[in-house]
């Protein structure tokens with residue numbers, strides 16, 4: 001029996017007989033055979049679970065299948081947790097339709113997935129079945145991102161699974177047999193959560209300096225936005241600023257060529273995996289999502305992570321943690337001070353900040369491309385609330401960073417809608433180009449070749465350190481004594497594209513950017529640890545900056561160098577038995593020495609020369 005099919009029994013009074021009611025819970029992401037469905041864990045903190053997604057870009061995907069053992073003969077009432085993902089923009093039935101099959105036969109209520117404005121249990125019907133094995137299949141009907149969280153089977157006609165979030169979580173945990181405290185999987189010197197460029201660098205740097213490191217990532221591939229799942233290329237410069245060897249490490253695992261939204265091989269997932277698995281002191285936990293922390297005396301004692309397919313939970317203990325999740329999730333769970341949105345101009349006297357503070361953040365991108373083929377290809381009509389015209393449509397064959405959604409939405413709480421809108425506009429625009437554009441000839445032989453379902457995030461929480469890096473520090477070149485890795489990317493802030501606003505006011509999905517060029521500027525060490533969670537480092541886009549400065553530090557060669565510095569600082573914490581702040585106060589000269597040496601291999605090929613941005617020449621005198 002599949003490990004994540006769960007069974008519970010209770011007793012119900014029916015007439016005068018005492019009947020045993022059977023309940024079974026099947027997590028969709030635990031299906032033994034996924035067929036063409038993919039596991040999507042991005043929203044488990046907001047809707048409660050990873051789920052299966054039929055991401056066929058308009059072509060139905062192959063069935064997902066699993067078996068389970070029915071404990072008794074009887075009539076089973078079946079519920080499927082799903083919803084119509086286009087409902088925020090369209091009133092009618094949605095495109096994400098699918099059927100549930102039991103032993104190859106459709107259940108009576110079909111199709112599923114077309115209705116409901118939020119995640120809910122839809123009745124799939126009832127089946128009479130004998131005790132023993134049954135086969136469940138999810139049969140996609142459209143290829144348009146139908147989704148299934150879980151399936152519930154019960155012999156009790158009155159037993160409807162709960163909708164309310166807390167009750168649902170409690171029931172899910174009970175049915176999955178999860179304990180309040182997850183079993184301890186290991187004790188380490190440092191636990192790094194998130195394995196984008198920052199997390200990989202932090203783990204490798206610490207490991208090369210002698211620490212035993214756990215690296216936890218909630219996807220099967222490494223690299224975060226730079227993975228083949230999202231396909232953002234790395235930018236920024238290594239070898240700039242006071243410590244020229246910082247960043248050499250990335251020559252060993254970063255892709256050797258650039259390009260956004262290119263074929264998967266550009267992103268060299270295997271190279272990153274080989275790099276990490278060849279570090280003997282790193283223990284890698286792929287497919288684990290960190291979602292709880294245990295704290296005492298202002299410090300994190302352990303993090304708990306859940307496997308995105310099996311549901312298994314585990315706990316990792318360490319004296320030091322590093323938050324490289326991008327979202328600052330570990331810090332948030334531990335009660336670390338954080339900010340989200342734009343500061344007012346008056347707060348840090350930033351010329352690029354708005355007059356009033358607001359909740360605006362850089363958006364997220366679903367990147368995509370189409371491919372040319374020998375013969376014409378069909379694409380279903382797709383009109384679910386976004387209507388394009390000859391004037392408003394995007395006459396393009398691919399979309400990269402300028403396709404950006406969710407700037408005014410909280411991407412830690414409503415990210416599914418942000419991602420879904422990103423997909424909706426791509427499909428709707430493509431449908432217009434294929435079916436309605438008067439001069440659509442150029443699109444007849446083009447097919448959607450790739451549309452990401454993991455959305456690339458740019459900005460959400462920024463965890464606050466002992467220092468908050470602001471625009472003036474960088475543009476007036478006010479150096480701090482604890483400068484570390486140098487940022488070099490311009491202050492690159494995004495705004496809705498005015499042409500897009502003309503046609504879709506308030507619902508923009510395209511952006512423009514405005515840059516302020518900078519001299520390479522060493523990021524203060526105090527931005528790399530939490531000001532109120534004593535043993536928490538951070539590296540990546542969630543470090544301690546203002547919104548404006550975040551526009552510069554966020555590129556991946558820079559985030560990688562931050563990780564490298566954190567790994568070095570962690571090694572000094574271990575050596576001296578101290579916490580991150582003490583490195584600034586008492587041991588900074590030792591950190592300087594390590595930064596001068598770097599941890600990269602001296603003979604590594606010089607392969608990070610692409611996408612190097614313009615930098616202002618000749619930094620002014622120290623101010």
Ligand SMILES: Cc1cc2nc3c(=O)[nH]c(=O)nc-3n(C[C@H](O)[C@H](O)[C@H](O)COP(=O)(O)OP(=O)(O)OC[C@H]3O[C@@H](n4cnc5c(N)ncnc54)[C@H](O)[C@@H]3O)c2cc1C
Nearest residue numbers: 194196218224225235290325326365456540541554555556
């Ligand atoms: C469309 C787009 C274009 C961009 N263009 C560029 C560019 O040209 N060049 C450039 O360098 N940068 C670019 N950026 C910015 C850059 O990609 C991000 O700022 C950068 O990826 C942030 O790095 P990170 O390591 O903090 O986060 P990420 O790259 O997002 O990595 C975070 C990792 O942590 C994992 N994770 C998250 N939460 C958890 C959890 N709870 N438990 C376990 N694991 C978790 C994720 O799966 C991921 O692997 C772009 C971003 C986007 C979206």
